[in-house]
Amino acid sequence: MDKKLLRQLGFIDKALETSRNYFLEHFALMICGDNPYDYFVYRSSSNLTKFFHELGMPYSHDGSTRWRWVKSVLEQISIEENGTQKLLKIYYGLFDNKLNIINQNHSVFDDFLIMKKIVAIYKKAKEVFRKLIEVSCKESSIPNFNDSLLDEIKKTEVVNINDKYCENLLKAAKEKFDKQQRKDAINDLWDIFERFKTYFDNSNKKKSTDILISKVSVFTNINNQDLEEEFLHLTSFGNKYNIRHHEHNKVILDDNAYDFIFYKMLNFLNLIIEVLRNIDKK
Numbered sequence: 001m002d003k004k005l006l007r008q009l010g011f012i013d014k015a016l017e018t019s020r021n022y023f024l025e026h027f028a029l030m031i032c033g034d035n036p037y038d039y040f041v042y043r044s045s046s047n048l049t050k051f052f053h054e055l056g057m058p059y060s061h062d063g064s065t066r067w068r069w070v071k072s073v074l075e076q077i078s079i080e081e082n083g084t085q086k087l088l089k090i091y092y093g094l095f096d097n098k099l100n101i102i103n104q105n106h107s108v109f110d111d112f113l114i115m116k117k118i119v120a121i122y123k124k125a126k127e128v129f130r131k132l133i134e135v136s137c138k139e140s141s142i143p144n145f146n147d148s149l150l151d152e153i154k155k156t157e158v159v160n161i162n163d164k165y166c167e168n169l170l171k172a173a174k175e176k177f178d179k180q181q182r183k184d185a186i187n188d189l190w191d192i193f194e195r196f197k198t199y200f201d202n203s204n205k206k207k208s209t210d211i212l213i214s215k216v217s218v219f220t221n222i223n224n225q226d227l228e229e230e231f232l233h234l235t236s237f238g239n240k241y242n243i244r245h246h247e248h249n250k251v252i253l254d255d256n257a258y259d260f261i262f263y264k265m266l267n268f269l270n271l272i273i274e275v276l277r278n279i280d281k282k
Helices: 003-032 045-054 066-078 083-093 097-104 108-113 115-137 149-155 164-178 182-196 205-220 224-240 255-281
Strands: none
Touching: 003 045, 003 066, 003 083, 003 115, 045 066, 066 083, 164 182, 182 224, 182 255, 205 224, 205 255, 224 255
């Protein structure tokens, strides 16, 4: 177990030891998305059950007040073997897009469109959780609690479509992102995006892109025009923000923006990949 994770677990242990009731009560409110933490994802009774089940924890809401029930679950978990690790896993789940899409019934494309807003909310929510740990521990040297999206990326199987180059490039992008090579990873994702445009006709990119957009439209029920605008936007974005080019007149992205850009493009590529895999199976 790496040192950073051990520090995170250590501070959660200290929060439980120093201010157990306070920490668990506020953590429960965050999980529910209730006031004063209503910028966390709101979870209804059924979605709370889904949330815990998706994390591999067999807890089902019993009809009682939501946050009180969640607090009781957290109390039980905290005294179990490896309870602190499970609490940290729950924290990670709060920022796992896969879980939040399931819990909130968002479509993949809906989640893609609101990703920028989600990232801003996540940033605020993570800082609030860090503050909760700090207050509970009465400390000021709390480590950053990063989200679990990277872990989810690393666990994701390599795509299986009729393009080995893209499969290898996507694997490379994930490995680079894991190694903090953010810009190179994003560059690889944009290369995949450009290659997908010629998936159906290598000699005519526009014709091939039109076919791809049509296939995605049928698969998702999203209008062709909306998809065309998204394709054009991503192409323009890649050129404007120095993603696939190295001219000095291009705008250089700030390091803090790379996570948002990576997940945004990865989500869109996952949608395209799902469409292509569905086609290749036929």
